[in-house]
Amino acid sequence: MSTSHGAPANGQANGKVEGPVEKVLGQTGVFLDDRLRAAKSTRTFLRKIFPDHWSFLLGEIALYSFIILLLTGTFLTLFFKPSMNTVVYHGVYTRLNGVRMSEAYASTLNISFDVRGGLLMRQIHHWAADLFMAALIAHMLRIFFTGAYRKPREFNWLIGIVLFTLGLLEGLFGYSLPDDLLSGTGLRITEGVALGIPIVGTYLSFFLFGGQFPGNDIIPRLYIIHVLLIPAILLALITAHLFFMFHQKHTQMPGQGHTNQNVVGQPMYPYFMAKTGAWFMFIFGFLAVLGTFAQINPIWLYGPYTPAAISAGSQPDFYMGPLEGSLRMMPSWTWDLAGHTVAWNVVIPALVPLGLIFAGAAIWPFLERWLTGDYSEHHLNDRPRNAATRTAIGMGVITFYGILWLEGANDVIADHLDISLYTTTEIARYAIFIGPVVAYWVTKRICLGLQRKDTESLLHGYETGIIEMTPEGEFIERHAPVPEEQRAVLLAPRPVAELPAPPDGDDRVPPPATRGALGKVRLALGRVVTEQVPVPTGDGHGNGHGNGHHEPERAAVTAGEPAETGPGQGQSAGPEDEPGRQ
């Protein structure tokens, strides 16, 4: 391939080049391409196809919230003083005049009341953090329920889990910085949890706080972690996340013309560019509305931190709720182990519930692959109903997380519902075990029912609502075939058991994957994971359909029944009538 593009071939004495790039982008384009050889790759980028689905916007919310966090956060660092030195406040907020407080708290008051736009930026920053975490959760759920984490996208799934974990820490450290009474209480709980960790806990706490709580070091330390360390890691991981997504191309939802071998959608330039730019503007605008009208974290009402005080109804930000709930729910178990205290009442709630969810989420793509034996690439997403077991597990986890989260606000719930505080906790202690199982079972039944309905629609069409009367006086409802676009969605693949089933006879040798105790477990769980109603093939009749009635198109209603039929009950209605006539 020729490497001599630009000046030599076009031979301009003054270095001025005219060509197709110059025509559309002027000399700047030529200047860039002469140096970067970017025409081909940029063209691919401009024509990159972005599939369309509302749920694909969730990840973008997280991305844009993150950008807004960087912008507003940078502004805040210009005025914030991460210092625990004591000052006495004399300022415009007269209620705190003469009160002893840390410089961190005083400078946060200063940002709120003495810096133009400071209050707005603080509130947008805080709202953006909440939106970031909420969008992360929603995005991860979307990925899980549609199976978009499957091969080849396991890396991005794992990155997502790390992003979420870091997001939790980043949020906790961020709202601790103003050193107000509420966030100081959060740090006190952090200290208590750290102390409870067996063997190293006391040392961990002393190294974190630079000695005994609260000390003078924690705010500056959290500050540098919050504004530099974690954001840098987040930025690197998000970049990797986007790079993988770009390289592997997007998944798409099932639909007409959508296959595992193509991507159908609109190109990056100009469509996606304009749409995603608009989405960024919406998110920024939405956060600006919240920052203007919805007060958040009014630290001046809480007052500066003092270890002897606390306000009732202390609630962390919503994403810390499950941790708070698990701490509240736990019974007071501790062990005395050869002169040492093991604080199960702290260690278990702090590490186990979220540890289970994160570790389970990280393992799941590989576990599912192993159980189903499905090692192929997946670019076409599942409809959640079609992967009944996965969806049921997801709902079980949501229920588990949700109960922890509700328990984190049990005092508020008990107050509003006027029930005993202790009753809410007692209920939660049982619900945390029963709830997920019930959610699993109910979801699975619903999914399989929906699959059955889809199969039914494919085989016999959908109910038009048109009632006809046969010459014999029998009322029937007419069914119409499902339109093509809808058919493509209904025909989306359902998980297929890939593991070979063991042969029937005892004398046969089972396949290697299913031998031994582990193989039997694998086979049994694999069957659970792939449980499904089969998708009909061919024209449908007689397929996957064991109930043996042969006039299934028409749900018969006998003439003796109340004839509350629509206007389409005309006696002359015959099978050749136009569907949709009403």
Next chain:
Amino acid sequence: MSGTEDYSPDVPGHGEAAEPSRAPHRVIGTPPPAEQRTLLGTAPQDNPPPAPRELPADPPDPVRAKRAERIVAALFILSMLAGIGFIAAYIGIELSSKSLDSVLRSNLALGVSMSVAFLALGVGAVIWVRSIMPDVELSEERHPLASSEADREAFAETFQEGADTSQFVKRPLLRRTLIAATIPLGLAPLVLLRDMGPLPGTSLRHTVWRRGLRLTIAGSNQPIKPEDFDTPGSMITVIPQGYQDNDNAIAKAAVIIIKFEPGQLRAPTNMNWTVDNIVAYSKICTHVGCPVALYDQALHHILCPCHQSTFNAPQGAQVLFGPAPRPLPQLPMGVDSEGYLIALSDFHEPVGPSFWERG
């Protein structure tokens, strides 16, 4: 490829087709005619014929597009005005050092103008895409992500060559000494963290309370006489005298005192440490260290607002409910010669949350 109609396979933006046969020969040093300009500088006849347009150039409904254009332009102007309004509000509304009203006014003006600027821009862009750009859908092929066998083979060879040439595999002495050299360097950063804090020692076992130290009311810092604290059922927070500005001390030494009716206090409360039916407990919850600040006067329950551990105040602050594993430690309390409440000693057990060395 729905939405792609008949578009002439011309050079984008030009109505007339390029006719390579009629292109004049170019004299070296002179610019080529516009039709011939290409980035690679090759002759046009060597190029493959241009691909047909994939995106239509004109909106399907010009009348609708014209209307949408006006709306979008109006929204963009609105956004611009709001942006100007933001700057004007910043300059125009000074923050007063006397009153918070100016803060509220400034926040409202800045916030509303900023919101309008972003939202109008967003709405405008969406209308632009949906009503002016023709709706197209393109399809792109996907290829398996795995490299081809040939590429894999070439990679493996190159990698093996490098490994062979470096002698990394052949010379275990080099390999092992290299690994040995990196281990202490890897540990060094951990060692550097050692000075982040002092070692705990026995510091968590003690507070600043000692014999003779007066109890003072948190906030007013006044010492207390038992006869001044004579309302049964009330609870107040006290701190050791002289430590009101020492957060590290207060974090462990904060205490609540509660006044009871005669006869209400029962075992396992240590009656020798109470004065005149007043009992003193550590305010630091034995769960994770929140201050136990809520007191139910009717039931005599002390409640921690963080995780709702509940302690039975008249009976040694025993745990009634919640995750706290131990009663709140009781402070040995007496009166000094002037009649003020004092500590008789430090707490007899560590206050606050469990820790490994607590025992």
